[in-house]
Amino acid sequence: MIRLTASAAALALAMPAFAQNAPAAPAATARAASLPKAAPVADLVKAIDIPYEQFTLPNGLRVVVHTDRKAPVVAVSVWYDVGSKHEPKGKTGFAHLFEHLMFNGSENAPGDFFEPLKQVGATDLNGTTYFDRTNYFETVPTAALEQALYLESDRMGWLTGAISQAVLDEQRGVVQNEKREGDNQPYGLVSYKLIEGTFPADHPYGHSTIGSMADLDRASLDDVKSWFRDHYGPNNAVLVLAGDIDVATARRLATKYFGPIKAGPKSVAPNAPVPVLAQPKSEVMKDRVAAPLIVKSWPVPGLNDPAAPALEVAAYVLGGLASSRFDNALVKGDKTAVQVSANYSDFAQVGTFTVQAVVRPGVDPAVVQKRLDELVDDFVRNGPTADEVQRTLTTIVSRRIGGLESVGGFGGKAVALAEGALYSNDPGFYKKQLAALAAQTPATVKAAAQQWLARPGYTLTVVPGERDAYDEAQVPPAAPQTAAPEVAAKGTREPMPKVGEVGALSFPTVQRAKLRNGIELVYAQRTAVPVTQIVASFDAGTAADDANRLGTQAMTLAMIDEGTPRLNSIQLAEAKERLGLDIFTGSSPDRTTISFRAPSANLAPAVDIWSDLLRAPTFPESELPRVRGQVLAQIAQELTDPAGIAQRIVPPIAYGAGSPYAKNVGTGDAAAVQALTRNDLIAFQRAWLRPEKAKIFVVSDRPMAEVQQVLNARLGDWQGAGPAGTKVFREDRSLPAPRIILVDRPDSPQSRITGALRTNLRGTQDLLPVITANDALGGDFLGRINMDLRETKHWSYGAYGAFQRNAFAAPYLVNAPVQADKTGPAIASLRQEIGAFVGDKPLTQAEFDRSITGAIRSLAGNFETAGDVLSAMQANDLYQRPDNYYTTLPQAYRAMTRDELAGAIRSVIDPERFVWVVVGDAKVVRPQLDSIGLPVEVMSAASVAGAPQERK
Known part of the structure; x- marks a missing residue:
């Protein structure tokens, strides 16, 4: 797997400057002030703690251990200090290619590593490469830990004999198709252009992690074996063990399996200064896309720089919050954009600060670019407000609490410890980051913006048209093929250890109750993190969509958080951010859901806001044209995406044209969405998103009695109005023609x-x-x-x-x-x-x-x-x-x-x-x-x- 830089998938986000122009609900300001108060950010920060111990083996392997006994599993995470920034000219993509090669077996464990890891019951299993690192991770039953450590140590110390020409040819082809798959998406070439425009060609961060087809084709067997010997020694690695383990056991097992591996050359961080563009640079490229895209990027410092937390706050305020300045000005204000975002990518040595906007079809991209520049310039001059900073901090901290529930995977506790150890020489660096974030003020954020965002940036505009020709699109000559894998050189290690008795699943007891109005409550308690997640699931889904007006459900969900009797859309977004509350809508063929996740300390005020969306969305007429435009842009985008095109064709074949499931064809039909009125959305909401069709599912650290009491207070008297919707599933024995x-x-x-x-x-x-x-x-x-x-x-x-x-x-x-x-x-x-x-x-x-x-x-x-x-x-x-x-x-x-x-x-x-x-x-x-x-x-x-x- 590979993690690429900023893609063109902009996020729809939300800005206080436009608040006075937003349609206000009756007495909205006074009622907003009466909302329950949130828990202080300081209290939320205290909930983030990952106790650890660490030691270093004589060969230089750093081992970090965190004990978490909530489940009989251990996360194994090995991070190597080698990424694409270490690649010399002509060998781009080597780090990522080697990530693949190291999954294909080692001398004492020949064959695909997924085979033994599958048999031990590994979960959260993968590997990734980026500019600064290569990592491998899996979460295994405690009884399988020794086997996982054997496998990880074997590919660290006994790999080269297992790399044959056949294996190299195989994985080279896989990587090239991974690249083609990314390139084949709408805006799929944007990430390359951003790197080229932001960094000099000879800068360590100046080429993509996946590399070029030509360099991959030129990679010889000797090249890749030399690359391994130079970079993947134990003294260039961090091993994190998190979960059902203690430091004494970790020391014994790490010494047993990794101790015999000899140290190799030590990775040296390349010289990677933050580049300074001599002058602003702009480019235009064509692609088969539905709407123009504007992306502007600045090179900025990385995560270890004092400016990093301020830049993160700046990105949230400009385009990362639901109430962001870009969204309120460009999407909700002048309605020239349909999606906007801002992002600070904090790499180990440098970073990028990127803003982007998907332009509303028919609008001149130059108009949106000018407005983006004006908003950034205003932010640089004046900085954020205190309330913007506070809402940003609450949002960031709340999301990090939830993300640290798992011990491993892509973003669990093992990742936080490994990143700190590898990038900052401190497994506990996450605490310093949080402390630095909590210390941010409008003045510190303004100072960072003035220092870094007032510099020249690189702007890329993507416009609809025939995609420009590029060399990477060509299918290269076939690499030499070997008829069968060569026999791996057999190492001298002891056999792979057996798996012991695996601990039983501990699934929480599920309790059921009812609210006063009969809504069923399905509850389970999990106490690992102080977070509550609640889902209102309605018996609706895309199967409930109007067959003659496909997209009615999508429009209803898109409009449902645009206003309540107490709050307009901007006030609603700000209220959620003050609570660290994330509200989600979604649908499957069978169900429509409106859910939330919030710190349990804010449970009551979170339910207060969420219940208003369930009971009384106002679907303001003034917001309908804007949201309709966003949905129409999404439909148009789906029609440029290979998966979106297939989604329009497959359901009637898979289910039969008469099945309610045949309506699951993406976001909907453009003509139908164009004709929808506010009354249509109200009618759908009343027919389908009503208490008789709802069940509420809860997982929380708070006891059921408390959750039920809070839900009863806000939803216990909720009653449906008018006739309920119905779905009819008739048996269809017909078969489509092959x-x-x-x-x-x-x-x-x-x-x-x-x-x-x-x-x-x-x-x-x-x-x-x-x-x-x-x-x-x-x-x-x-x-x-x-x-x-x-x-x-x-x-x-x-x-x-x-x-x-x-x-x-x-x-x-x-x-x-x-x-x-x-x-x-x-x-x-x-x-x-x-x-x-x-x-x-x-x-x-x-x-x-x-x-x-x-x-x-x-x-x-x-x-x-x-x-x-x-x-x-x-x-x-x-x-x-x-x-x-x-x-x-x-x-x-x-x-x-x-x-x-x-x-x-x-x-x-x-x-x-x-x-x-x-x-x-x-x-x-x-x-x-x-x-x-x-x-x-x-x-x-x-x-x-x-x-x-x-x-x-």
């Missing part, structure tokens, strides 16, 4: 393949056998589909197949982005793999054992966080399963047989009944499809405006 639908999207370096198979399954059935069987076909990294297209053929970065489980239907969908010149062969390979799995090469005993063992052992790690538990509670309710369903799974898995699973999936999947949807460049792809033996229909991407009618 064929290929090719959507022409010119200049696509990849094709997105979606295979759709309608089944007779319902989500409320016991689907555990077919889902477990599919683990070996398409449901896992090690599944046959992914291993064939990614690891064997390296035509794709990742290919998967899964049952799309809804209450009344569960079709099987395959998704495979592949390089354009291999589209036809990839479909042929997919058909062959699926056919063999349900035919003459069924589930093997090894695949069965791996799936069952991994499923049982991973249960404890799967439910480590409150969010995991909350999702599980909702799934159990939707699929009509008992609340203790997950605690019964070990017994259910152990009772399964290989023949049972093979038979179950064979009875459902017919490889000859798939409809294949391909989004790609027709001039490249069309000639490849004729040999497959299926009819081919060709349509233009521009014609995909809504869900097509299914043809038999």
